[in-house]
Amino acid sequence: MRRVFAPSWLFLAHTDQFHKPGDFFATYMGADPVVVTRDKSGKIRAFLNSCRHRGARVCRADFGTTRSFTCSYHGWSYDLEGRLISVPNRDGYPDSFHPDDWGLVEVPHVQSYHGLIFGTWNPDAAALVDYLGDMAWYLDAMLDHDAEGTVVVGGVHKWVLDGNWKLAAEQFATDWYHVNMSHASALMVLSPEGKAPKDEIIHRTGRQYVDPNGHGAGFPVHPKNRFDARTVHEWMDYSALRDRLGDARVEGPLTNGHATVFPNFSYLPVNGSIRVWHPKGPDKMEVWSWTIVDKSMPDDVREAQRLYNLRTFGPSGIFEQDDGENWSEVQSISRGFVTNGVALNYQMGMGSERYDGRYPGRTSELYSDAAGRAFYARWQELMNTPAWHEVSE
Structure with a gap:
């Protein structure tokens, strides 16, 4: 705190x-x-x-x-x-x-x-736009579709999970790796063929943004399988979006992926879900989630997005249930004496971070722990640095 x-x-x-x-x-x-x-x-x-x-x-x-x-x-x-x-x-x-x-x-x-x-609370904080840095480019892929901006539909969903807030924030920053295993049944439900498209997901290509301030975002490039609301997908004017946002954003983070703004704000472009992981002690978090849509969306498209969010990443959503179960499972055994001291592996994608000229900042492979390593590096840096109130004291 x-x-x-x-x-x-x-x-x-x-x-x-x-x-x-x-x-x-x-x-x-x-x-x-x-x-x-x-x-x-x-x-x-x-x-x-x-x-x-x-x-x-x-x-x-x-x-x-x-x-x-x-x-x-x-x-x-x-x-x-x-x-x-x-x-x-x-x-x-x-x-x-x-x-x-x-x-x-x-x-x-x-x-x-x-x-x-x-x-x-920091009286001498850098401006928000400076704090976001290159992360703003990735945020714009969801927030800046047109000049009218976004609005909230429905209320704020709130639910409590057993698990440290960092488990959720880290996953949304870095983890496409869990999708094929954890969400196999959910993907099967959404698949037109009625089966999980495992091979297509495993072999997807994409990028993962790695930020020195601990932010992170991952997204497939040219996703072969789409799982967004079809009504929303058909309403989107992709030609206009290319003119406004550029090819790199439209072909990458526009409609799919995951992201976290350090420390505890995350979002999912695929369904307009934004959420905050409120820490409630070391082993409990309270999740607050909003659904946002483009202000220019007609009512029927807004309703399609709201319902799609409810079915997938709301408190009773078929994806949300999987994630909550994983975080609670990790937390439930972390109190053990031996378990608490065992090293965990974060090596995936190590050494793959680079500036590729297409996406701002450093990016890694889609399947990578790079943003997770940056997330914890930032957490460690802050934990070992006296904050402004300690310096003044």
Whole structure:
């Protein structure tokens, strides 16, 4: 929490969740509860969801619209700019008490990228776009289909899994390797022939993006078998997308693959799924998932994408169940004395990373642990580096 989550840019919400002043969404930054809102001037802000009197949450609802945030413990109330505006029994406080000194703690930096809102507690953090680096190019393949951007359809799915948050974040950054084995039955259900296309998946070619900040993305190139919603696929104007995004993105990360923005935000272009892995201790995570679609999508296409996401990567989805079972299995035996000390192999693709001139940054083979190695290298670097709050102390 102190060295990985506090200094990093963390995903908070989508801009489509905030249309008018007072719209809010409650979430977490690591283990810290925060509330994101649009203030009276239209600015998106994020505050620690904790009253300055005794520390209770000032917002108990998951989302909604409000004029102010009032703690239900003693009634301290705050406006949309985080200022303390009402204190019951105000006369009982000394003259040295100044409400201006006791506003909500505000997240110092909140920035958005193509509709995705991130925040960081680090007062001296680099800009979000610099933090993303070359990863932004891969994000654009899902977020920048047209000038209208993306919107959220449906609600936010939330579920709890036994497993460390890094298991999920690592897999989404680096692991196409598990697809053929773990998802064989799911692929069989989606296959027009009614059988798993194992050979086609095994021999797919593609690339895996490796980022020094711990981000990662993998994607097949010219996938022979498509498993996205057919209605969405038929609606896509691929010629226009080539003009906007270029051949490399359309033939690679546009519609398939997996990705993680370090530390705990991941997405799947194939079904418009974005998600955050909230850590709930060393052996438990809470998954929050949104479905996003192009704003220009007609209603029937949006509904097709929503249903496809529900069937595949929702809490009851045929792919999601497989992944959750794997992570829980890894976690369940990690407490053993011997198990905990056994080395694990991350050698796949070692030495294959290169700059190929087609994809930004360094990329490895599709089947590779390269992005996983970079993910843990970044985690190790942060764990061994005093954060800004430790340096100042």
